[in-house]
Amino acid sequence: MKKNIVNILNSMVYDRSYYEIVSDFFELSAISIRNTVDLRPSLRQKYEERYLQTAKHYNSDQLQKFGQALAILQDEIAKAMDGNAAFADWAGEIYMESKTSNSNLGQFFTPYHVSKAIALCGLDISGIKAKLAADPDTIITLHEPTCGGGGLIVAAIEELHRQKINYAWNVFVDCGDIDARCVHMTYLVLSLLGVPAVVRKGDALMLEYTENWFTPAYILAYPHFAKRIAKGGYPQSPVVMKSTSQPKIAEKNESPQKAPAPTSQNKGIIQLSLF
Secondary structure (H helix, E strand, C coil), rough: CCCHHHHHHHHHCCCCCCCHHHHHHHHHHHHHHHHCCCHHHHHHHHHHHHHHHEEEEEEHHHHHHHHHHHHHHHHHHHHCCCCCCCCCCHHHHHHHHHCCCCCHHCCCCCCCHHHHHHHHHHHHHHHHHHHHHHCCCCCCEEEEECCCCCHHHHHHHHHHHHHCCCCCHHHEEEEEEEEHHHHHHHHHHHHCCCCCCCEEEEEEEEEEHHHHHHEEHHHHCCCHHHHHHCCCCCCCCCCCCCCCCCCCCCCCCCCECCCCCCCCCCCCCEEECCC
16 A cells, blocks of 8 residues: 555656655645535635645646545555554655654654554553443543654554444544644544544644644534533643534634643543553
8 A cells, every 4th residue: 555655656756855745645635634524614715725725736637646645545544444454554654755754853753563562551441341331422532742643543543443442433532743744644544544533733742732623523423522522521622622512613823722721530531641
């Protein structure tokens, strides 16, 4: 899978580098999914303009190749969910082919086998199953403030999936990264996996975020998650919807947002940190 996508993207390298092309591939793919499910007019317009600004660097044949690469990625993820292919840090592996990850900023993508080991250590499967037995609507929240390509989250989802835990109903992922490319990569993969999540762009140390990317799985099951998360002790950050009637999401185009400190836990929520 990775080889096929890399070959397609490499075939487009002319006046733009592979690094620029792969970054644009993830951004265009992420926006195409986001604008399908995020119906807020002002934000749809904002991201549509961003899409067009990026897409203008490519001709119709090249944009079609982006579509082909996305279809391959979607097919590989679907096979993994069906047990016909291995889970992987799909986005991270494609991105790392650019050989330009920002080591000066400490940007290193964790090998997937290491991510799996970390996920296994962080997940209390017996405790989760006991909680689900008592309350089938329990929500497991996973936190990853430096998500990279989403590999660590994928590893946790793989284990939950292997344990036959319905992550589309019982898991909410709160993750983010300061690098926009990582936001796009993680959002794309989690969207294709059907994981309810918010991927935030911003500084996790300062708790300041400038963009919130909600996956289709979260938006489509919003009443379920809003009832459990917004009314409970889940940290009332600006990226968590606070109303069960309308999805009132605070997102400003200019100034960053600061998240309040966490409050007490809701008994219907299990909070785990992958970091």
